[in-house]
Amino acid sequence: MNVLSHLNGATALVTGANGFIGSHLVDQLLASGCEVHGLVRERSDLKWLDGSKVVLHRVDLAQSDFVIPGLEKLDYIFHCAGLTRAKSRAGYFQVNATACSNLYEQCRQRGSRIKGIVHLSSLAATGPSPQGSLVDEITPCRPVTFYGQSKLAGEEIALQYSQSLPVTVIRPPVVYGPREENFFTFIKLIGKGWGLQIGRAGKELSLIYVSDLVQAMLTASHPIKQEGRSYFVTDGCVHSWEQVAKECARIMNVRIKTLKIPEGMLTPVALFFEVLARVSSRPALFDRQRMIDIRQSSWSASAEHFFKGFDFEPQYELSRGMAETISWYQQNKWL
Numbered sequence: 001m002n003v004l005s006h007l008n009g010a011t012a013l014v015t016g017a018n019g020f021i022g023s024h025l026v027d028q029l030l031a032s033g034c035e036v037h038g039l040v041r042e043r044s045d046l047k048w049l050d051g052s053k054v055v056l057h058r059v060d061l062a063q064s065d066f067v068i069p070g071l072e073k074l075d076y077i078f079h080c081a082g083l084t085r086a087k088s089r090a091g092y093f094q095v096n097a098t099a100c101s102n103l104y105e106q107c108r109q110r111g112s113r114i115k116g117i118v119h120l121s122s123l124a125a126t127g128p129s130p131q132g133s134l135v136d137e138i139t140p141c142r143p144v145t146f147y148g149q150s151k152l153a154g155e156e157i158a159l160q161y162s163q164s165l166p167v168t169v170i171r172p173p174v175v176y177g178p179r180e181e182n183f184f185t186f187i188k189l190i191g192k193g194w195g196l197q198i199g200r201a202g203k204e205l206s207l208i209y210v211s212d213l214v215q216a217m218l219t220a221s222h223p224i225k226q227e228g229r230s231y232f233v234t235d236g237c238v239h240s241w242e243q244v245a246k247e248c249a250r251i252m253n254v255r256i257k258t259l260k261i262p263e264g265m266l267t268p269v270a271l272f273f274e275v276l277a278r279v280s281s282r283p284a285l286f287d288r289q290r291m292i293d294i295r296q297s298s299w300s301a302s303a304e305h306f307f308k309g310f311d312f313e314p315q316y317e318l319s320r321g322m323a324e325t326i327s328w329y330q331q332n333k334w335l
């Protein structure tokens with residue numbers, strides 16, 4: 001039986017439809033036979049949706065009185081919209097938490113057909129793991145950044161609504177793949193022959209290739225699987241940054257020199273970007289919140305509960321996912 005057959009002929013809404021993860025999800029939902037509605041902002045960049053058959057709705061989730069159109073006709077909702085960079089704690093909370101209350105309250109009142117909601121949270125909601133061990137779903141949540149705190153608040157709201165709505169929360173670690181722009185900076189540096197080591201060596205992380213995350217989200221939307229719980233989804237491995245760098249260098253056939261930067265050296269850089277951000281409409285590219293992330297020894301999670309509960313096996317190990325990603329960057333002249 002096709003585990004995604006529930007999506008054929010269904011109507012689904014993707015929030016953050018034009019974003020990195022949202023746009024890949026849109027592609028897969030369309031391929032699964034869904035009528036896809038996408039929630040985007042007035043000024044969202046729609047380049048990844050160009051030519052797709054998604055029906056767009058312009059809604060800014062930061063507005064306190066936003067209304068989701070056509071909720072009455074929706075079978076599935078994939079809540080991918082989120083702020084990964086903001087100028088203040090309040091900025092993160094407004095979109096990643098407060099908007100969830102409004103969204104799910106409208107679902108409760110008007111979403112009589114909804115069979116499944118997948119809420120995209122993050123490993124950041126739980127926080128880092130002690131070096132050499134993994135966090136899982138029973139690890140107490142101790143987010144260390146404003147972003148992580150706001151993602152935790154968002155998933156708590158989603159789970160409160162699980163009394164009346166069929167919600168599953170997915171917590172990915174770092175997601176990589178075609179169209180992604182942050183991890184890309186790391187890959188681009190390697191392509192130029194430079195590896196970066198910030199602080200001590202051997203820092204660890206979990207990863208997931210975007211196609212596997214999308215498959216996991218589609219699988220988690222199945223109506224009979226909705227239990228009002230949070231799950232980590234990863235590629236099943238723990239990586240060190242050095243291994244990831246080596247793998248990228250091998251794929252691009254480059255030799256790398258490692259540039260070692262003491263963590264303390266980055267504080268003035270973060271402060272500089274924060275001052276710039278004060279006079280700009282955009283949040284800082286790099287700030288002291290980002291430094292808190294970088295300082296941690298390990299961002300690693302176990303996805304065993306998801307793998308067992310949903311009979312799910314990721315299809316992309318690092319070498320395959322990274323090869324596809326780098327090939328996409330090369331074909332699209334990013335590298």
Ligand SMILES: NC(=O)c1ccc[n+]([C@@H]2O[C@H](COP(=O)([O-])OP(=O)(O)OC[C@H]3O[C@@H](n4cnc5c(N)ncnc54)[C@H](OP(=O)(O)O)[C@@H]3O)[C@@H](O)[C@H]2O)c1
Binds near residue numbers: 063095121
């Ligand atoms: N990428 C990762 O490694 C990763 C890891 C863990 C969790 N996540 C979570 O995955 C989700 C998607 O992340 P992503 O990597 O795809 O990021 P992304 O490319 O930045 O996409 C974020 C999406 O959210 C939308 N959005 C932001 N503020 C909004 C608002 N006020 N109203 C309506 N839409 C708004 C953005 O619209 P605009 O284009 O108009 O800004 C964009 O479509 C986020 O919730 C993030 O927390 C991502």
